[in-house]
Amino acid sequence: MHPITRSARVLPLAALPLALALLPMQLSAACGDGQSAGAAATVEATSGWKPVPPTECFDVEKVVDGDTVHILRGGKLEKLRLSCVDTEEKFATNSNDPTKPSTVFGEDCAQWAAEFFAGLAKPDEKPKVGLVFAGEREERDVYGRLLCHLILPDGRNFNLLLVELGKSPYFNKYGNDLVCHELFVAAQSRARNAKRGIWDPATNVPKTEGARSARRPYEKLLPWWDARAEAIESYRAAAAKDAAHVAAADMPQELERALETSAKGEEVSIFGSIQRIFREDDGSVTVLFRTGDKQPAFRAKFAREHVAKYESLGLDKRDDEEFVQNFLWVKGRVVKGARGFDMACADPSRWRVAGPEPK
Numbered sequence: 476m477h478p479i480t481r482s483a484r485v486l487p488l489a490a491l492p493l494a495l496a497l498l499p500m501q502l503s504a505a506c507g508d509g510q511s512a513g514a515a516a517t518v519e520a521t522s523g524w525k526p527v528p529p530t531e532c533f534d535v536e537k538v539v540d541g542d543t544v545h546i547l548r549g550g551k552l553e554k555l556r557l558s559c560v561d562t563e564e565k566f567a568t569n570s571n572d573p574t575k576p577s578t579v580f581g582e583d584c585a586q587w588a589a590e591f592f593a594g595l596a597k598p599d600e601k602p603k604v605g606l607v608f609a610g611e612r613e614e615r616d617v618y619g620r621l622l623c624h625l626i627l628p629d630g631r632n633f634n635l636l637l638v639e640l641g642k643s644p645y646f647n648k649y650g651n652d653l654v655c656h657e658l659f660v661a662a663q664s665r666a667r668n669a670k671r672g673i674w675d676p677a678t679n680v681p682k683t684e685g686a687r688s689a690r691r692p693y694e695k696l697l698p699w700w701d702a703r704a705e706a707i708e709s710y711r712a713a714a715a716k717d718a719a720h721v722a723a724a725d726m727p728q729e730l731e732r733a734l735e736t737s738a739k740g741e742e743v744s745i746f747g748s749i750q751r752i753f754r755e756d757d758g759s760v761t762v763l764f765r766t767g768d769k770q771p772a773f774r775a776k777f778a779r780e781h782v783a784k785y786e787s788l789g790l791d792k793r794d795d796e797e798f799v800q801n802f803l804w805v806k807g808r809v810v811k812g813a814r815g816f817d818m819a820c821a822d823p824s825r826w827r828v829a830g831p832e833p834k
Contacts, residue, residue, distance in 0.1 A: 522631075522632070522635050522636070522639050522658060522661075522662055523655075523657075523658045523661060523662075524631065524632045524635050524655060524658055525630075526629060526630025526631050526632075527630045528628060528629060528630040529604075529605025529606075529626045529628070529630070530605075531605065532603035532604065532605060532628070533546040533547060533548045533553075533603065533604060533605070533606070534546060534547045534601040534602070534603060535592050535595075535601055535602040535603065535604055536552060536601070538585075538588050538589045538592050539585075540562060540564075540565055540568075540581070540584065540585040540588060541560070541562030541563075541581075541584040541585060541587070541588045541637060541642055541643060542556065542557045542560045542561060542562045542637070542643065543555065543556055543557070543620070544557070544588075544592070544604075544625065546604065553621055554618075554619065554620040554621065555606075555620060555621050555622075555623055555625065556616050556618075556620035556621070556622055556623075557622075557623065557624070557625055557633070557634045557637075558609075558622050558623060558624055558634060558652065558654075559634060559645060559646050559647060559652040559659060560634050560637045560638060560642075560643040560644075560645075560646050561644060561646035561648075562581060562584045562585075562588075562637065562642055562643045563575075563576075563577075563578045563580050563581030563584060563673065563691055564576065564577045564578065564581045565577060565581045565582045565584075565585040566581070566582050568581075573692075574691065574692060574695075574696060574797060575691070576689035576690070576691060577689065578679050578689050578690070578691065579679050580672065580673060580678050580679050584642050584643075584672075587642070592604075595627065595628060603628060604625050604626060604627060604628070604633070605625075605626035605627075605628075606621075606623045606624065606625065606626065607623060607624035607625075607626055607632070607654060608622075608623055608624075609652070609653035609654050610653065617767065617768050624654055632655070635655060635658055635659065635662055638659055638662040638663050638666060639662040639665065639666060640666065640671060640672060641666040641667075641669070641670075641671030641672025641673055641674050641675070642672050642673070643673070644663060644673065644693060644696070644697065645659040645660060645662070645663040646700065647659075647700050647701065647703075647704040648699070648700040648703055648704070649703070649707070650703075650704055650707040650708075650711075651704045651707070651708065673691070673693065678690075679691075695798055695833075698833040698834050699797065699798050699799075699833040701833070701834075702800050702830055702831050702832060702833045702834070703800065703801060703802060703830065705830040705831055706800060706802035706828075706829035706830025706831075707802065707830075708830075709746075709829055709830060710723060710746040710802075710829065713744065713746070714729075718732065719732060719736050719743075720733075720736055720741065720742070720743045720744060721733075721743065721744050721746070722743060722744075722745055722746070722809075723745075723746050723747060724745055724746065724747025724748075724764035724765065724766060724772075724773040725747065725764070725765060725766040725767055725770065727766075727770055727771050730745075730771070730773060730809065730815075730816045733745065733809045733816075734809050734810070734811060734816065736809075737808040737809045737810065740808075741808075742806055742807055742808055743806070743807070743808070743809055744804050744805070744806045745764070745773060745775075745804070745805050745806075745809070745818065746802065746803075746804055746829060747764040747765060747766075747773065747802070747803065748764065748765045748793075748795065748801040748802050748803065749762055749763070749764060749765065749790060749793055749794045749795060749801070749803070750763045750764060750765040750766070750772075750794075750795065751763045751794065752790065752791060752794055757779060758779035758782065759776060759777060759778050759779050759782065760776070760777040760782055760785050761774050761775075761776050761777075762774065762775040762776070762777075762790060762820075765795075766815075771814065771815035771816060772814065772815040772816070773809075773815060773816045773817075773818070774812060774814075774815065774816070774817050774818070775805050775807075775817075775818045775820050776817055776818065776819055776820060777820050777821070778819070778821070781820065781821045784821065784822070784823050785820070785823075787823055788823050788826055790803075790826075793828075798833055799832065799833070800828050800830050800831065800832050800833070802828070802829035802830055803826060803827070803828060803829055804826070804827050804828075804829050805818065805820065805825055805826050806825040806826075807819065807820060807825055
């Protein structure tokens, strides 16, 4: 996942360098006999997505919920996490996150998705779907799930459909979508204006006294996600302009390049979010940046004599807290460390917040 792999939940930030946004979409084609021209025109008029039926299909083996689907691909079970959507949690989900409560609508959405895909199947066959990836690369979340857009047999983008129907918000917490960002924004606007699904004030309001109910705080989440996405855009633009001097903390190949640049005596800028802050036994401080599972990590280190300067940065409140800007830039020289990549820090002015605070 790129750039700043998710930890607690899914989706890396699909923040590839800006140039990738200009590449053609990669169809890991799938299925189907297509659809009529009239139906295709209706879909295009609604969402703006130009439906192109996929040419290679994969069997749907299991629908977990609205944004998680299992398929059979290359003779192997592949777990998909649909990019840029985040449907509400069903009741069976054990989540301690107050921003991801289990809801009545989450349960309904999971059942709706199961019925939706079952309706795609021909007699005695399993439902079939195709996949789309941003650029020409496949990415996975920390759970090993493949991040993708799911394409229906008639060419519709299922991720976009979820937002259009109000089943999901446009989930850009880990970066604006590189496939159809503007279409997601427009689809969410239409769904909100029409008060569909999660945007209906009556959704998840208990119908009887004492009934189980919860509501997700979208009024706080959306500004936070947008602020984070803006920070990621700053990284994409900087990386596209000067890749030798810019790296994402969760991209080992970029950190290797930054290491080569630093070896020439030049400073580099590292973009990322904090996973954890350690107060070491010797009095120093280590700031561990978020990265993918089993990948070498980037660490910014403050010697004991510089800890007072570290305290002035107030980094603790950006240690993956919600509703604050979590992305940062730090500038200096990267060296190879015992467990990844290190940067010695002394000057607080070399740190800066990468984007705006949520409005």
